Amino acid sequence: MKAARDGSPTAQPLLGVANVSKTFGGGRWLLGARRAAVRAVDDVSFELWPGETLGLVGETGSGKSTLGRLVLRLVEPTSGHITFSGEEITGLSAAEVRRRRGAFQMVFQDPFGSLDPRMSVGALIAEPMVVHGVSRAQIPGRTEAIMRLVGLDPRSANSYPHEFSGGQRQRIGIARAMVLTPKLLVLDEPVSALDVSIQAQILNLLMEIQQRTGVAYLFIAHDLAVVRHVSHRVAVMYLGRIVELADRDLLYGSPRHPYTVSLLSAVPVANPATERERRRIPLHGEISSGTAIPSGCRFHPRCARARLIASRGAIPTGDYGAEKLPLACLQQEPPLAPIEPGHRAACHFDSGSQADMVPGPLT
Amino acid sequence: MTAISTGATSAHAGRLSQTAAPVLEIRNLSTVFPGATRPTVIVDDISLTVRRGETLAVVGESGSGKTMTFLSALGLVPHPGRVAAGEVLLNGTDLLRLPPEELRRRRGAEIAMVFQDPLSSLNPVFTIGDQIIEVLRAHAAVGRASARRRAIELLERVHIPDPHRRIDDYPHQFSGGMRQRALIAMAIALGPKVLIADEPTTALDVTVQAQVLELLADLKAESGMGMVLITHDLGLVARYAETVVVLYAGRAMERGPLDAIFERTRHPYTVSLFRSIPHLDTPAGTDLTPIEGQPPNPISLPPGCAFEPRCFLGKGRSDCATRRPLLEPIDGTDHLSCCWHWRELASGRAGP
Numbered sequence: 001m002k003a004a005r006d007g008s009p010t011a012q013p014l015l016g017v018a019n020v021s022k023t024f025g026g027g028r029w030l031l032g033a034r035r036a037a038v039r040a041v042d043d044v045s046f047e048l049w050p051g052e053t054l055g056l057v058g059e060t061g062s063g064k065s066t067l068g069r070l071v072l073r074l075v076e077p078t079s080g081h082i083t084f085s086g087e088e089i090t091g092l093s094a095a096e097v098r099r100r101r102g103a104f105q106m107v108f109q110d111p112f113g114s115l116d117p118r119m120s121v122g123a124l125i126a127e128p129m130v131v132h133g134v135s136r137a138q139i140p141g142r143t144e145a146i147m148r149l150v151g152l153d154p155r156s157a158n159s160y161p162h163e164f165s166g167g168q169r170q171r172i173g174i175a176r177a178m179v180l181t182p183k184l185l186v187l188d189e190p191v192s193a194l195d196v197s198i199q200a201q202i203l204n205l206l207m208e209i210q211q212r213t214g215v216a217y218l219f220i221a222h223d224l225a226v227v228r229h230v231s232h233r234v235a236v237m238y239l240g241r242i243v244e245l246a247d248r249d250l251l252y253g254s255p256r257h258p259y260t261v262s263l264l265s266a267v268p269v270a271n272p273a274t275e276r277e278r279r280r281i282p283l284h285g286e287i288s289s290g291t292a293i294p295s296g297c298r299f300h301p302r303c304a305r306a307r308l309i310a311s312r313g314a315i316p317t318g319d320y321g322a323e324k325l326p327l328a329c330l331q332q333e334p335p336l337a338p339i340e341p342g343h344r345a346a347c348h349f350d351s352g353s354q355a356d357m358v359p360g361p362l363t
Numbered sequence: 364m365t366a367i368s369t370g371a372t373s374a375h376a377g378r379l380s381q382t383a384a385p386v387l388e389i390r391n392l393s394t395v396f397p398g399a400t401r402p403t404v405i406v407d408d409i410s411l412t413v414r415r416g417e418t419l420a421v422v423g424e425s426g427s428g429k430t431m432t433f434l435s436a437l438g439l440v441p442h443p444g445r446v447a448a449g450e451v452l453l454n455g456t457d458l459l460r461l462p463p464e465e466l467r468r469r470r471g472a473e474i475a476m477v478f479q480d481p482l483s484s485l486n487p488v489f490t491i492g493d494q495i496i497e498v499l500r501a502h503a504a505v506g507r508a509s510a511r512r513r514a515i516e517l518l519e520r521v522h523i524p525d526p527h528r529r530i531d532d533y534p535h536q537f538s539g540g541m542r543q544r545a546l547i548a549m550a551i552a553l554g555p556k557v558l559i560a561d562e563p564t565t566a567l568d569v570t571v572q573a574q575v576l577e578l579l580a581d582l583k584a585e586s587g588m589g590m591v592l593i594t595h596d597l598g599l600v601a602r603y604a605e606t607v608v609v610l611y612a613g614r615a616m617e618r619g620p621l622d623a624i625f626e627r628t629r630h631p632y633t634v635s636l637f638r639s640i641p642h643l644d645t646p647a648g649t650d651l652t653p654i655e656g657q658p659p660n661p662i663s664l665p666p667g668c669a670f671e672p673r674c675f676l677g678k679g680r681s682d683c684a685t686r687r688p689l690l691e692p693i694d695g696t697d698h699l700s701c702c703w704h705w706r707e708l709a710s711g712r713a714g715p
Contacts, residue, residue: 229651
């Protein structure tokens, strides 16, 4: 299952995101009090290639869900450009977006909350086809075919969502998203509401659908093991920015941004012997808020590497409370820069060596 | 205080041996809810032991009975359910036979529980401090001023920054991780012998989860309390537990020391759980093996083993389908399996 990236020089990304930002709020309340603006997504750029899965990880407030909605134009970017198959979609009217909606679809976390309980499964799956003007004659056949694709028995087309288990309801959600044969599916926490024993059924299904149809996924999740399992490349977000973006094995095998290192070290693995050897790289302090993004590198208040580098001396430092941090971290926003083929990270002090930062071997 | 608890080993040892004294023993506990034709058994003959300074992990999916086991143990089964059989010995005293007033006193003072969702466990109209002070004063004759001092100490103990000021905050002013730590402060306020943490970090981000669980581990090491960690996350079990019990359909499928459960797994359900989730420490791209079928409905469990319809070892086998296996020791050890065919797992040939 090799995605069509790094292909010929003329190859075109399916999705191009260039310097996209989204600010919520701001302005003033009715009585003139200033409203805090939240920079949910801040100058994010990436590409997604046909047939590829890009994993998007980050914690609460990282902006990963907002980014998923921006890509589908479910929310409007404050600035930046998004292209889909080479066509700019940022300037399109709502009607024009709707006309293209079949090509990019979304699957939500809560399979129950996103299905109308009064509609039968057949009607739920047919609905997108009706909306997009698929001819009536074709609808029953395509409904049956898509139900088979997602592993639902076509004979259950007359049943209602409450008659299905959580895993089957997520299959219905995937069927609805796939029925117009989209090129891109944005999956927002598609398995996190499911029981452990059911998650594998859905993950295997998604990978099988991708192999059969070549659909690309933007896979948003907080579970780092799940994201590793399904993704070709992975982007890590922190407070609205992508801080690291790399091929899957590079990101998990040799993470370079100190936030990624801390994040991976915080995930416990199901092996007692490994756990006894592993070291956690804790984050300092409490999470910063999207209304008060720190100056310079936004990760500096929590960064273990910045403290280590400052303690070694030989570079200009500045005060952060009672602590000393490198001046660069306090003053300059590091760009997401290439550090090796297939690997970008946004850190002033990426040395390539993880000697002081690794949590211990995983394998 | 009984002789048992004073004879325990050092509370500062990281992972205690099996010789630490039991603080909580649940014996043959069963809880039923009335059904249309016959009662539905939600907790089915569960036995387990929590030792001083140790963490017992209770692993299971939703509906496996893991929360209900401990609600039953604390006399908190929601109406119309009831405990039908069993004993819950806290330092030798059977909680189920105590008068309600006495049980209420011991709950909180000697055995406390922390729940998954910190926001719904806190009252939004009272400050964090008021809620901790209420716990302290409900159980002991302390003045308001000294209760407040103690509450600040407790918030400091759970690493709430600037506790003198934050004690007067309302729950919505705390982050999710801070709310969960405030709840832990309330749970440890009276120095319980056993702390039951029910999915304490499921709603939290992974870095915050690590903070909260390390806090719990520190508190346990300092006080020597026994801990129960109810979770579906096998990684958390590997990192924080000493012993494990795996539940399915209200029944214990496998029980034993951590290393035995992870390295010499002897129940096909446990094996399937491991193989159905992606792991960070296995080669990328390792296939997942889903557990086929759906979780069981407690109203109509299979007549034999509850896992039989989904089991790679036992599906369709006549003994598994008709006779219910018992949780029995493997070769006389403290590792127990509830499976007719665990020997086939021991031989290494069977797999899903």
